[in-house]
Amino acid sequence: MGLAWQQGPLAGGAVGRFLVPVELPERLLYAEPSRRRMRVRFGDSWIADSEDVVLLHEPGRYPVAYFPLEDVVPDVLTTEDRTTKHKDLGTTTWFTVTAGDAQKTRAAWQHTDLPNHAGDLKGRVAFAWRAMDAFYEEDERIVGHAADPYHRIDIRRTSRHLVVRDGNRVVADSSRPMVLYESGFAPRWYVPREDVDDTALTAVEGQTFCPYKGLCSYYDIGAAHRAAWSYEDAWTEVRRISGLVSFEPDKVEVELDGTRLRLEPGQGVVSHGIDRDLSVEELSG
Incomplete structure (x- = not known):
């Protein structure tokens, strides 16, 4: 699990509960600095390299890494006409990612109409995990999704x-x-x-x-x-x-x-979020 998926404390199927006198909101989002250098590779090029990544923990999803725009290689992102609406974070603008001869549509996004309380994500962009060639922490590849500091x-x-x-x-x-x-x-x-x-x-x-x-x-x-x-x-x-x-x-x-022994809650693995249906092929390349 992580903080917000499987049976984590911010997930819909949390195995525990907060001992507080008032009812918490149905959805709680949590953003925190990763404090790890992360890099993104696409089209045989490094397109993002940052030591200032913010991880977003959103209920029912794996953690998502948001990179400062200034740590993304210029001209890699092209704004698309289509936008979507995030239920908590407002308007989401989508980008086509281009590097060399490689190009992927809807491969990155930015929340461009953030509410005041979500300013931690301002000026940051996230890359769709499966659309990219690979993500790294330092020189080691991270497979599947951004490393979750709450998974042990x-x-x-x-x-x-x-x-x-x-x-x-x-x-x-x-x-x-x-x-x-x-x-x-x-x-x-x-x-x-x-x-x-x-x-x-x-x-x-x-x-x-x-x-x-x-x-x-x-x-x-x-x-x-x-x-x-x-x-x-x-x-x-x-x-x-x-x-x-x-x-x-x-x-x-x-x-x-x-x-x-009997099957217990938490025995089954459930894929969550934008990076569903991960496959063995993620290990190659």
């Missing part, structure tokens, strides 16, 4: 007893699983391969990626489609789960210390 992953070693069954067949039996705590999600339990009956897993086509964990592969277990998954080469920050297997408790029987 902790991985803990445990000696709890986890058993996975498909009918009468024991698929996994471990007293050394790893538990992955990810902001806004219910805990996920990862089992070492040595404690898994690999013959019960049938690899299936189609992978997904997580901006925080990397490329994910899936397995059928008997008639249960995509009932297990594994990050075979998890990203550095979560390397401890590389090659381990996790199981869907609504598709196979997962028992922890004798208690059957």
